[in-house]
Amino acid sequence: MNATQELREVEKILKRDFTNEKIISNLYGHIFNTNGKKIRAKLNLISSYGTKSKNRYLLAAVIELLHTATLVHDDVVDDSPERRGKKSVNSMWSNAHGVLIGDYIYSKAFIHMVNIKNISILEELSSATNDISQGELMQLDALGNLDITLNKLKKISYFKTGRLFEASARTGGLLSKSSIMQLDYLGDCAKNIGILFQIRDDLLDYSIDRKIGKPNFQDLKEGKITYPFYYAYKKANLTQKKELKKALGKKSINQKTILKLIVKLNGIKKTKELASKYRKDAILLAKKIDNLKIQKEMIELIDQSLNRKK
Numbered sequence: 659m660n661a662t663q664e665l666r667e668v669e670k671i672l673k674r675d676f677t678n679e680k681i682i683s684n685l686y687g688h689i690f691n692t693n694g695k696k697i698r699a700k701l702n703l704i705s706s707y708g709t710k711s712k713n714r715y716l717l718a719a720v721i722e723l724l725h726t727a728t729l730v731h732d733d734v735v736d737d738s739p740e741r742r743g744k745k746s747v748n749s750m751w752s753n754a755h756g757v758l759i760g761d762y763i764y765s766k767a768f769i770h771m772v773n774i775k776n777i778s779i780l781e782e783l784s785s786a787t788n789d790i791s792q793g794e795l796m797q798l799d800a801l802g803n804l805d806i807t808l809n810k811l812k813k814i815s816y817f818k819t820g821r822l823f824e825a826s827a828r829t830g831g832l833l834s835k836s837s838i839m840q841l842d843y844l845g846d847c848a849k850n851i852g853i854l855f856q857i858r859d860d861l862l863d864y865s866i867d868r869k870i871g872k873p874n875f876q877d878l879k880e881g882k883i884t885y886p887f888y889y890a891y892k893k894a895n896l897t898q899k900k901e902l903k904k905a906l907g908k909k910s911i912n913q914k915t916i917l918k919l920i921v922k923l924n925g926i927k928k929t930k931e932l933a934s935k936y937r938k939d940a941i942l943l944a945k946k947i948d949n950l951k952i953q954k955e956m957i958e959l960i961d962q963s964l965n966r967k968k
Contacts (some may be wrong), residue, residue: 661703661955664715668699671719675766685747685759689726695966697855697959698725698826704955705830705844713774717833720774721826723767724783728790728822730760735794736880779829786825793817801881802907804891811888815856816849823852840948847943847956854936855963860884861929862968864917874913881907885932890925898923937964 672690699718706714732738733746734756740746748756764787771780796814800806827848831841863877864886877884883891883906891902901919905911920926937960944956 661700664703665696665700665718667715668696668703668718668722671715672722675723682759682762685751685755686763688750689730689747689759689763694726696722697963698722698822701823701848701851701956701959702826702830704952704959705827705836705848706833707949707952709834711833713776714833716770717774717779717829720767720770720783721822721829723763723770724787725822727760727763727767728794730756730763732794734760735798736876738876776832778832782825782829782832786821789817789821793819793821797882800883803883804903804906806883806888808888811883811885812853815853819856819859820849820852823855824849843943843946844952847940847947850936850940850943851956851960851963854933854940854960857885857929857933857936858963858966860886861926861933862966864920864926875911875916878905878916879907879909879911885929886920886925888925889928890920890923893923893925933964937961 675686699722702718702721703714706717729741730747733741734748734753737748738746739749746756747759767783771783774780793814793816796810797818800810800814824845827844828841831844836844860877863875863884865874878887887902887906891899894902898919902916905916940960941957944953944960947953947956
């Protein structure tokens with residue numbers, strides 16, 4: 659089986675976690691009955707090739723639970739009405755339901771983590787969870803900050819997205835008892851994939867003609883400085899800066915006008931160049947991985963992250 663086929667085994671574990679308590683069952687079912695990409699769980703499975711550990715699928719399920727909990731909490735923070743093309747928990751129920759079911763999913767992940775009985779894996783995932791929370795707070799603090807630096811944006815991308823990618827690969831390697839050097843290659847490659855994934859997410863926000871699983875221009879409307887906006891604003895003249903500033907954080911905008919301005923100021927072009935750089939770095943690291951099967955599937959994952967449409 660390849661990693662895509664193995665994800666079905668992970669899905670079985672996720673569905674097995676249903677409870678008889680009706681409200682939890684309804685919330686849990688709504689969240690896990692959507693077909694997300696499960697790219698972090700897939701990355702974990704790829705990185706753990708070679709091990710015969712019975713905990714392999716369970717660990718990938720832990721990764722997916724941690725990621726899902728952050729998504730549910732994100733939707734509450736962002737007041738997002740949609741997730742993966744359907745109504746978010748906070749939209750269908752309430753913010754309180756979103757916070758509490760997110761906590762419930764987190765606790766499920768940690769129960770499984772303890773059952774895996776590997777202190778190194780527990781340490782890595784605990785650290786990653788803490789870093790993700792830091793990233794979310796850093797992004798919250800950066801809302802509307804037109805003076806934000808590129809390095810700060812990259813740091814937020816790492817903590818918020820790249821860190822769980824890195825932990826997914828490292829814990830897979832820990833399960834299969836990879837060498838310290840191979841663990842570093844796996845983790846660093848995955849970190850670059852995660853940041854690439856976030857850059858692509860920023861590009862997808864500036865989509866008009868296709869559904870991407872969330873409302874278009876959502877980040878802009880929330881006041882988030884993403885890479886296309888950052889590059890465009892840095893190049894803009896005073897009049898253009900005023901126009902961009904006026905659109906940032908505004909719920910109702912002329913999407914075509916803003917997109918035209920972002921394109922004119924090379925915001926999309928420069929962001930694509932940044933994505934290409936992370937792709938190149940990720941591939942160089944992937945080619946240092948000894949296991950050729952892992953190497954091949956990591957490179958496929960890199961290109962999927964760059965070219966995805968949603």
